[in-house]
Amino acid sequence: MSVTAKRRADYLPPAFSIPLVDLTISLHPTKTVVKSKLSVKRRLTKDSVKDTEKNDGNKSQPLILDGNKLSLVSVHINGTPFSDYTLDDETLTLNVDTDDFELEIENHIDPENNKALEGLYLSGGAYCTQCEAEGFRRITFFPDRPDVLSVYTVKVIGDKSFPMLLSNGNPIERGENPDGTHFVTWHDPHPKPCYLFALVAGDFDLLTDTYITTSGKEVALELYVDKGKKSQGTFALASLKRAMKWDEDVFGLEYDLDIYMIVAVDFFNMGAMENKGLNVFNSKFVLADQDSATDDDFFNVEAVIAHEYFHNWTGNRVTCRDWFQLSLKEGLTVFRDQQFSADMTSPLSNRIKHVRVMREHQFAEDASAMSHPIRPEEVIEMNNFYTVTVYDKGAEVIRMFHTLLGPEGFRKGMDEYFRRHDGQAVTCDDFVSAMQSTTELDLTQFSRWYSQSGTPQVSLAHNVTSNETGYVHTFTVTQNTPSTADQSEKLPLYIPVGFEVIDEDGNRYRDDSGMIQNDLLIVDAPEITITITCDAKKLTPVLLGNFSAPVKVHNELDTASLLTIFAHSQDAFNRWDAMQTLYNRCISELYENPTATIDSGIWAGIHAAIDSEIDNIELLSECLVIPSFETLCQSRSNISVQPLIDARKAFCRQFSTQLEAVLLNAFNGIATQAYSYQQDAVNARRCKNVLLSHLARLPQHKDLVISQFDKADNMTDTLGALKAAQSLPADAFESLMAKFEEKWRHDPLVLDKWFALHATQPREDILATITMLSEHPQFSMGNPNRVRSLIGSFAFYNSERFHNLGGEGYKFVTDYLIKLDALNPQVAARIVTPLIQWQGFAEPHQALMKAQLGRLLNHKGLSKDVFEKVSKSLA
Numbered sequence: 088m089s090v091t092a093k094r095r096a097d098y099l100p101p102a103f104s105i106p107l108v109d110l111t112i113s114l115h116p117t118k119t120v121v122k123s124k125l126s127v128k129r130r131l132t133k134d135s136v137k138d139t140e141k142n143d144g145n146k147s148q149p150l151i152l153d154g155n156k157l158s159l160v161s162v163h164i165n166g167t168p169f170s171d172y173t174l175d176d177e178t179l180t181l182n183v184d185t186d187d188f189e190l191e192i193e194n195h196i197d198p199e200n201n202k203a204l205e206g207l208y209l210s211g212g213a214y215c216t217q218c219e220a221e222g223f224r225r226i227t228f229f230p231d232r233p234d235v236l237s238v239y240t241v242k243v244i245g246d247k248s249f250p251m252l253l254s255n256g257n258p259i260e261r262g263e264n265p266d267g268t269h270f271v272t273w274h275d276p277h278p279k280p281c282y283l284f285a286l287v288a289g290d291f292d293l294l295t296d297t298y299i300t301t302s303g304k305e306v307a308l309e310l311y312v313d314k315g316k317k318s319q320g321t322f323a324l325a326s327l328k329r330a331m332k333w334d335e336d337v338f339g340l341e342y343d344l345d346i347y348m349i350v351a352v353d354f355f356n357m358g359a360m361e362n363k364g365l366n367v368f369n370s371k372f373v374l375a376d377q378d379s380a381t382d383d384d385f386f387n388v389e390a391v392i393a394h395e396y397f398h399n400w401t402g403n404r405v406t407c408r409d410w411f412q413l414s415l416k417e418g419l420t421v422f423r424d425q426q427f428s429a430d431m432t433s434p435l436s437n438r439i440k441h442v443r444v445m446r447e448h449q450f451a452e453d454a455s456a457m458s459h460p461i462r463p464e465e466v467i468e469m470n471n472f473y474t475v476t477v478y479d480k481g482a483e484v485i486r487m488f489h490t491l492l493g494p495e496g497f498r499k500g501m502d503e504y505f506r507r508h509d510g511q512a513v514t515c516d517d518f519v520s521a522m523q524s525t526t527e528l529d530l531t532q533f534s535r536w537y538s539q540s541g542t543p544q545v546s547l548a549h550n551v552t553s554n555e556t557g558y559v560h561t562f563t564v565t566q567n568t569p570s571t572a573d574q575s576e577k578l579p580l581y582i583p584v585g586f587e588v589i590d591e592d593g594n595r596y597r598d599d600s601g602m603i604q605n606d607l608l609i610v611d612a613p614e615i616t617i618t619i620t621c622d623a624k625k626l627t628p629v630l631l632g633n634f635s636a637p638v639k640v641h642n643e644l645d646t647a648s649l650l651t652i653f654a655h656s657q658d659a660f661n662r663w664d665a666m667q668t669l670y671n672r673c674i675s676e677l678y679e680n681p682t683a684t685i686d687s688g689i690w691a692g693i694h695a696a697i698d699s700e701i702d703n704i705e706l707l708s709e710c711l712v713i714p715s716f717e718t719l720c721q722s723r724s725n726i727s728v729q730p731l732i733d734a735r736k737a738f739c740r741q742f743s744t745q746l747e748a749v750l751l752n753a754f755n756g757i758a759t760q761a762y763s764y765q766q767d768a769v770n771a772r773r774c775k776n777v778l779l780s781h782l783a784r785l786p787q788h789k790d791l792v793i794s795q796f797d798k799a800d801n802m803t804d805t806l807g808a809l810k811a812a813q814s815l816p817a818d819a820f821e822s823l824m825a826k827f828e829e830k831w832r833h834d835p836l837v838l839d840k841w842f843a844l845h846a847t848q849p850r851e852d853i854l855a856t857i858t859m860l861s862e863h864p865q866f867s868m869g870n871p872n873r874v875r876s877l878i879g880s881f882a883f884y885n886s887e888r889f890h891n892l893g894g895e896g897y898k899f900v901t902d903y904l905i906k907l908d909a910l911n912p913q914v915a916a917r918i919v920t921p922l923i924q925w926q927g928f929a930e931p932h933q934a935l936m937k938a939q940l941g942r943l944l945n946h947k948g949l950s951k952d953v954f955e956k957v958s959k960s961l962a
């Protein structure tokens with residue numbers, strides 16, 4: 088295993104280009120034959136040669152192709168057998184001296200035994216490929232890097248038991264062979280990097296539709312799902328059409344092929360993949376109906392369908408020069424899908440959803456040994472960098488461009504980006520430079536967001552003095568980015584900080600020198616001071632409206648000020664955030680003193696807040712959610728896990744008890760309506776289920792939970808009842824879970840919810856329960872969805888048992904990861920995340936976690952995926 092890191096700074100352009108790729112792939116479970124015919128051209132420039140070497144302008148460079156787990160059969164150049172090559176585990180080096188030639192390579196692969204689900208694999212009865220980031224090298228020998236763009240022609244040959252043979256682009260020929268197999272040839276006219284190559288073969292149900300673009304072109308839409316699941320695909324197909332329309336309306340971007348195909352498969356490492364014209368999806372993000380999918384599932388289906396579709400422009404037409412630039416396509420595409428979802432559903436709940444992801448997961452990543460900028464500098468295994476930092480913080484950086492330039496300015500910049508770079512493989516700097524060319528604003532300092540890791544801390548100090556004109560409020564805003572594992576020196580960033588100042592009656596105030604513009608203060612220095620001179624003695628500053636930047640805020644506000652913000656801020660996000668801060672503060676009190684009772688004034692304030700929003704159930708339901716344990720961790724250090732969990736539980740218990748009447752009243756006030764996935768109905772169900780989870784803590788409301796479970800006509804309410812039942816006595820919970828299993832045991836995607844509910848129960852014998860569940864007929868270590876539901880849910884979300892002081896939780900996960908890593912390193916490396924995030928916890932957690940990480944590191948044959956994370960975390 089080679090564990091050398093690649094560095095962004097070492098980039099060199101490719102020495103050869105490959106304008107045409109012609110593949111013939113004869114499918115066979117254990118011996119698929121791949122014949123590749125490449126037109127190869129030497130790039131006669133010096134740039135692809137290291138400066139330190141004798142530079143003869145790339146005349147003597149060999150052609151180095153990546154290849155992994157391939158059996159090489161033959162090599163021909165211009166039709167003649169060629170033997171002047173060397174082959175090792177990772178590369179095929181051809182000592183060629185010609186500049187323009189045709190290279191033919193034949194190799195064999197073994198899809199059935201490919202359990203890592205990278206390259207070509209045969210799982211769940213279908214052949215499927217996954218080539219991003221570096222999976223194409225597991226199919227054939229090729230320069231597996233995103234800056235080599237080629238036009239592909241692909242002939243897929245297969246047994247007739249695989250009636251559908253798919254690849255990228257348009258089908259140009261199909262037929263039968265004398266040996267009883269059949270074939271389809273595909274041609275994709277758009278030059279693309281090999282990570283966008285795809286092939287799928289299987290027997291599916293097919294849903295079809297058409298879409299007419301604004302310029303009048305008809306596009307055939309095809310959605311392939313497992314046999315018998317057709318009716319669960321209609322929502323995904325309708326979502327696709329909404330996404331196509333939205334991209335035309337908002338960005339002026341149309342689809343560019345005659346056909347757009349989506350295939351849903353059961354075995355997939357990630358959510359979905361944007362292969363040109365042939366998206367491959369984890370079936371979890373395609374299949375949805377009222378009975379089996381929750382409102383969140385519907386939401387996710389639409390968001391992921393849109394995300395992959397939007398990649399057609401941001402990712403495929405303009406792609407990445409190298410993998411360090413991943414955020415170029417991912418940050419931008421996540422931002423685009425977030426905007427789309429906000430337009431399709433609700434801006435507020437979307438914003439809150441994404442901020443929760445940042446606070447629960449991205450801040451934690453920044454605080455860990457895996458901290459990296461949105462454009463990483465150094466990578467051992469690229470698959471480890473499909474992270475919340477690259478994706479979600481990347482999207483926050485794009486959102487800041489949008490905030491600073493405004494929607495029209497942003498659109499202008501995007502137009503320029505496509506005008507300059509359509510058909511190219513480019514860098515994040517190219518994106519910034521396109522944006523820069525359309526704005527007066529100097530983006531030089533702003534672009535540090537690409538190179539600096541860590542979560543900046545923005546703090547506010549507020550002083551009041553009085554003079555003859557009134558009260559002078561001085562607000563001093565400072566920024567500081569604590570050093571991170573990867574980077575000790577930090578520079579001041581250009582931070583747009585939402586800034587609203589109100590008094591107790593909700594009147595708004597402007598600063599004396601007009602530095603706050605459009606409710607935004609630009610903090611571009613370590614310290615910025617503004618003043619407000621006015622009659623009011625008490626002013627409340629509200630920072631970071633709508634989460635205007637991916638930072639943590641320190642703004643010491645008393646309870647009255649937090650309730651003032653809730654009552655009067657113009658920004659609904661701030662109102663929600665004020666309540667979160669208030670809850671967090673109460674939990675701190677209980678963390679420090681477990682016998683404390685929360686002041687009755689606070690309950691009165693929360694009571695009044697609920698009363699005031701009783702008709703605004705969208706905001707109400709968000710405000711009733713208590714910050715998760717993971718979020719609470721981000722504003723604390725040296726955490727004693729059980730005491731913090733106990734403090735949170737105690738607060739939740741008091742919340743239910745103190746507010747019982749108003750919670751019950753709100754619950755009864757929301758009528759149960761027939762199911763529809765419409766925003767009003769979604770809001771109502773969400774609010775009702777949040778209320779139910781509070782009421783379920785009180786024994787007298789047990790029947791509400793059971794009755795909802797029994798009567799539910801949709802999965803949202805069924806699951807809402809089951810989640811609430813997690814606080815009922817064990818026998819009641821078990822009995823509902825048994826009924827659920829009885830009904831859904833033949834639907835693994837639904838059963839994933841059941842596995843996750845079990846795995847997150849803080850019961851004492853949870854490890855035995857998980858071991859037993861891993862013997863369930865529907866469970867399989869080879870299926871990433873099952874593993875994530877059972878083992879991932881335990882490691883990420885059962886903090887009480889995972890962090891158990893005996894260390895059994897850490898050991899259990901480690902034992903499992905050792906086995907999983909041998910099968911699927913990518914999934915193992917994801918699930919190791921909670922274990923490497925030991926920095927925030929007090930002893931003995933740290934020592935216990937590190938002991939298990941040490942075991943992992945010493946394990947013979949550890950993948951580079953897991954090695955990279957574990958070795959960094961122990962460095």
Ligand code: 0A1
Nearest residue numbers: 217219220357359360361473
């Ligand atoms: N580009 C896809 C995500 C993806 C990345 C890697 C994969 O396999 C290693 C699979 C999918 C997206 O952003 O949707």
Ligand code: ZN
Nearest residue numbers: 394398417420
């Ligand atoms: Zn993506």
